[in-house]
Amino acid sequence: MGRFRYLKSFFKQYKWYYAFGIFWLLVVNGIQMFVPRLLGNITDQLAEGLLDGSDLVRYAIILASIGLLMGVSRALWRIYITGSARRLEYFIRTKLFLHLQKLSPSYFNRMKTGDIMAHATNDINAVRMAFGGGIIMMTDAIVLTVITTILMLAQVGWQLTLIAMVPLPFLALGVVSFGKVIHRRFKRVQAAFSSMTESVQENLSGIRVVKAFVQEDEEINRFKKSAQEHVDKNIHLIKIWGVLQPLVQVISTLSVILIIMFGGIAVINGDISIGDFVAFNTYLTLLIWPMMAIGHVINVLQRGRASMDRLNTILDEEPDIYDGDNALDVDVKGDVEIKDLTFKYEDGTEALKNINLKIKRGETLAIIGRTGSGKTTLVNLLLRLANPPRDTVFIDGVDINDIKLKPLRESIGYVPQDNFLFSTNISGNIAFALKDYEQKQVEEAAKFAHVYDNIIEFPQKFDTMMGERGVTLSGGQKQRVSIARAIIKDPNILILDDSLSAVDTQTEEEILRQLKDIMKSRTSIIISHRVSTVKDADEIIVMDDGEIVERGNHEELVDKDGLYANLHYKQQLEEKLGSA
Incomplete structure (x- = not known):
């Protein structure tokens, strides 16, 4: 047998x-x-x-x-x-x-x-x-x-x-x-x-x-x-x-x-x-x-x-990521600390080098950098979609490897880059993380994500069925539904991974204005290629080739005249040319 x-x-x-x-x-x-x-x-x-x-x-x-x-x-x-x-x-x-x-x-x-x-x-x-x-x-x-x-x-x-x-x-x-x-x-x-x-x-x-x-x-x-x-x-x-x-x-x-x-x-x-x-x-x-x-x-x-x-x-396949025998059922508050983090993939590729960060609950960290600089890898480690080395990533003072996966991930609202939506109605997609919910919760989350007005224009409104991977919606609408899906969880840590790239600048500003009240009481991490998305963060880090090469607030980084400032000036020029 x-x-x-x-x-x-x-x-x-x-x-x-x-x-x-x-x-x-x-x-x-x-x-x-x-x-x-x-x-x-x-x-x-x-x-x-x-x-x-x-x-x-x-x-x-x-x-x-x-x-x-x-x-x-x-x-x-x-x-x-x-x-x-x-x-x-x-x-x-x-x-x-x-x-x-x-x-x-x-x-x-x-x-x-x-x-x-x-x-x-x-x-x-x-x-x-x-x-x-x-x-x-x-x-x-x-x-x-x-x-x-x-x-x-x-x-x-x-x-x-x-x-x-x-x-x-x-x-x-x-x-x-x-x-x-x-x-x-x-x-x-x-x-x-x-x-x-x-x-x-x-x-x-x-x-x-x-x-x-x-x-x-x-x-x-x-x-x-x-x-x-x-x-x-x-x-x-x-x-x-x-x-x-x-x-x-x-x-x-x-x-x-x-x-x-x-x-x-x-x-x-x-x-x-x-x-x-x-x-x-x-x-x-x-x-x-x-x-x-x-x-x-x-x-x-x-x-x-x-x-x-x-x-x-x-x-017979064993998962790489699992709860250890002594894993703790931690009530995650949101204080994040990263100490001397260096991370390599299975093939030996070094994705992150000597990362040090500290984010207190209620603060917003923004991460900006070129494609492949390690931004998403850093977020994946916080979600434990990959295992960081021990004694490098801590949440509320506890090594993330010692926290049970379920309470860890339940405490995080995550909006990924690909904005995957399921072939169900809009309400089901927004309330994906909830077993029981009221329609009012779904509508409030949609308003925060600035997608409510788009949804009610559909004949079936929130009962509108999504096509495969959400093809019924535009790219920007999918991003905003994904944001609503993260917000409705009421998480203590909110992570937006380049989740506003498909919306115009005006809509982006309105969404960020709506999110400010939510972000005051929780740890927030925003990843973006746009300076306009990250400029109001408490701290901004610029990553390149897996390392933090610049850090500070918007004004400090512009004054340094480095990668961030160069990106800022280029995007300002693009906006001027676009409006001309």
């Missing part, structure tokens, strides 16, 4: 469901074993002229009752086994989703979305089939083979039974050999499906860019290539499956040929009755089905094994 270790809790909970399902499956198999003997008796009695009309009616009622009982039993094993397999599908999918929520952002930087989606669809479906149809066919194959063999021995003796079993060792050898190949090839099929899914997902997410650059034909060719790769891998699998199934059928048919030859001779010689021969052939027919099903069983089980291996790769 090492491969299926993550499913142990499920099987512990639903073991009796599977037990009941297998019980009713065995009932069906047992009844099937009775039918050939009954048909043999009817055949012998008909041959000897011992049956009359009432006997035929009695046998007809018995056969009808058997059919009814088999129908009920089949319905019950489907409910228990197939139903449990569907519950297993839900269990794995939920477990996978919950695990993905725990993983660190770095994992999603190196994993493709399409690959993860393939795991959540095709792979889970393959495991469900293994523990649904796979269990049914495997039980049938084992039970029918064992019981049928015993009855055949009792019916006509070991000689004919042995003749019927001659092909079975060859069948077993072929199935084992083919099963290993199926396992390898199916893993390649799933990998190709992941690649194709990623191609589609990426294309649809960037469809506006594709159309703007007239790259439809190139994207179609790229998709065709990945789709053809998927087809090729499937055909590679089908070839081995296509050989296995006819091979099983040929070997099964060989048993029938041998029995017709030797069984027919036994009837002619009077060694067995024609009724025994009919019963034996019926038993053999029952035996042929599980023999033929072995190939399908191996195919389904090997697919399930291969998919479980792929799922285990994700489930």
